[in-house]
Amino acid sequence: MGSETTLRLPAIDFSCKDLTPRTPVWETVRSQVREAAEEFGCFEALFKNIPQELRKAMDGALEEIFALPLEIKKRNVSEKPFHGYIGSSSPGSLYESMGFDNPEDHKEVERFTKIMWPEGNTNFSKTVHWFSKILSELDQTIRRMIVESFGIEKYLEEHMNSTYNFLRVTKYEAPKTTEKKTGLRAHTDKNTTSILYQSQIDGLEVQTRDGEWVNVKFSPHSFIVIIGESLNAWTNGRLHSPYHRVMMSGDQKRYSAVLFTVPREGYIIKAAEELLDEEHPLQFRPFEYPEYLKLRFADTGKSYELPLKDYFGA
């Protein structure tokens, strides 16, 4: 499935304090976002405004939660696929994750924290809440830029309100091998946007449009932004939604935290009509996100790899 390369993803700097709409710096960053989202569906967002102490605290929170006993982690249940606790049930699996909705809301973080620590854990909940709020603001900046770049600001509010946030934290066990082992198999994100943080250890790989796998290098200030299939559909296929995976080697564990924006139930995802013309015919039939998930996860295994167009291609 293509060769590997050390090509770097586009790096876009969001650290400027005056990054506000209608300023020259905003417009420069906006065109970088649009270009990267079209070409790679993915980019490195440099965001120096996050204090290093918060990153450290987040690393600590990730270690702390996964160190809990299995029966406690299993209390994190959800009827939505990939939202509750997922353990490494198959032999040799390195993957373990869990998550919860609306982490930008302090009460929701508290609720989740109480499931794990009934007596509470202020350090954990404060860190996760602070972190999620910052990532959510960065996400809103990026999506506003994307909408503006297509000149379809009239849908800005509708688009922003069409999603909710979901935070998922993941641990990849150290494989203790020199050759690479799969931590998370190749997939496209089905949601709208994903903003990814990792604790120092690399392992994420993204596939380019030519089928090459890029080893993603994180800097101490970076987050990785990935365009999901729902945004690919809403932009009538203009923005790319890349396959990505996690490959692990060596004897260090890897932790990541991803803020996903997810289309709300009842919202119909359909390409903005301004993005349709002779050159750009409709790519996807309108669909509702939960309906897509249901189809996708109905027959396990094989269907996981299939992209949106196999279900809702126009």
Ligand SMILES: O=C(O)CCC(=O)C(=O)O
């Ligand atoms: O942990 C990572 O680096 C990637 C996670 C991911 O792609 C996902 O959860 O969809």
Ligand SMILES: [Fe+2]
């Ligand atoms: Fe992903």
